[in-house]
Amino acid sequence: MSAEKPVAETFTITDLAGEFKVTPRTIRFYEDKDLLAPQRNGMNRVYTRRDRARLKLILRGRRLGFSLADLKEMLDLYDLGDGQVEQRRVLLKRARKQLAELEAQRRDINDTIRDLKGVIDHVAESLRAQGINEQAA
Amino acid sequence: MSAEKPVAETFTITDLAGEFKVTPRTIRFYEDKDLLAPQRNGMNRVYTRRDRARLKLILRGRRLGFSLADLKEMLDLYDLGDGQVEQRRVLLKRARKQLAELEAQRRDINDTIRDLKGVIDHVAESLRAQGINEQAA
DNA sequence: ATAATACTTTACGTTTACGTCAACGTCAAC
DNA sequence: GTTGACGTTGACGTAAACGTAAAGTATTAT
Numbered sequence: 448m449s450a451e452k453p454v455a456e457t458f459t460i461t462d463l464a465g466e467f468k469v470t471p472r473t474i475r476f477y478e479d480k481d482l483l484a485p486q487r488n489g490m491n492r493v494y495t496r497r498d499r500a501r502l503k504l505i506l507r508g509r510r511l512g513f514s515l516a517d518l519k520e521m522l523d524l525y526d527l528g529d530g531q532v533e534q535r536r537v538l539l540k541r542a543r544k545q546l547a548e549l550e551a552q553r554r555d556i557n558d559t560i561r562d563l564k565g566v567i568d569h570v571a572e573s574l575r576a577q578g579i580n581e582q583a584a
Numbered sequence: 585m586s587a588e589k590p591v592a593e594t595f596t597i598t599d600l601a602g603e604f605k606v607t608p609r610t611i612r613f614y615e616d617k618d619l620l621a622p623q624r625n626g627m628n629r630v631y632t633r634r635d636r637a638r639l640k641l642i643l644r645g646r647r648l649g650f651s652l653a654d655l656k657e658m659l660d661l662y663d664l665g666d667g668q669v670e671q672r673r674v675l676l677k678r679a680r681k682q683l684a685e686l687e688a689q690r691r692d693i694n695d696t697i698r699d700l701k702g703v704i705d706h707v708a709e710s711l712r713a714q715g716i717n718e719q720a721a
Numbered sequence: 722a723t724a725a726t727a728c729t730t731t732a733c734g735t736t737t738a739c740g741t742c743a744a745c746g747t748c749a750a751c
Numbered sequence: 752g753t754t755g756a757c758g759t760t761g762a763c764g765t766a767a768a769c770g771t772a773a774a775g776t777a778t779t780a781t
Contacts, residue, residue, distance in 0.1 A: 512649015
């Protein structure tokens, strides 16, 4: 009898696992690595929307090839926005460094996309030149 | 007595390792996985500019988080542009699928960059609001 | 002749990110 | 009261991507 509304107040581990197409094992593993820290209801883990947002960020980072250690640092960046002055200065430096790396990665992606488009155009053209349809007969 | 010009005709394994900041072990490992197939001069490997280009592509792919298995497929895409018609049709489909994935990844990156910029702006602003310089005293 | 340098193969070790049982707790339904 | 359904904690297994010796070969320098 779980609510079907877009977002509930809290989530169970299988809720999140189902939503993001990962196994509960994965989510527990992230907790073991201190990337998540859900509350408990007795023995059971209870995830807030904030936990859910963190998980989303972790999985996005993983798709971009970042290690869990990297992602822990990035999450700490998001967390420590209300620290002491010196802490925030350090945070700012790290965040800008991280930003530079992401922009470098974006350049890599753009280059790769351009190359791949070149291949596609070339092959598509070579098929057209022979008067061949792209779809099979 | 190695030439210092930007590009030579052929390269040794340590040439490439030096240029791309990886170890020879890494390059040999890629060969073992059939991502590279350099010529031999006796026992020693000899890399052409084409091999070098492949290595460059592999390393760029790795920075984007692709597995070596993924990259082998992608390299095959680049290679098979002159195959039979049916082969090229398959190639075209795969290439377009690959392109779609890359564009999805670019969206992930753009989202992440946007989030991170938000953090930076927020923290920088909070420091300015207190009349604090970003650099330490 | 020998030492240094550069390269080779073989093989076992390591880290990361989980997968896969196994055994147990808890609550609702039958 | 036992059977699921869902959750829990270990603990061991594993695939990927190299790292790290160990031991041999080939060329070059002295």
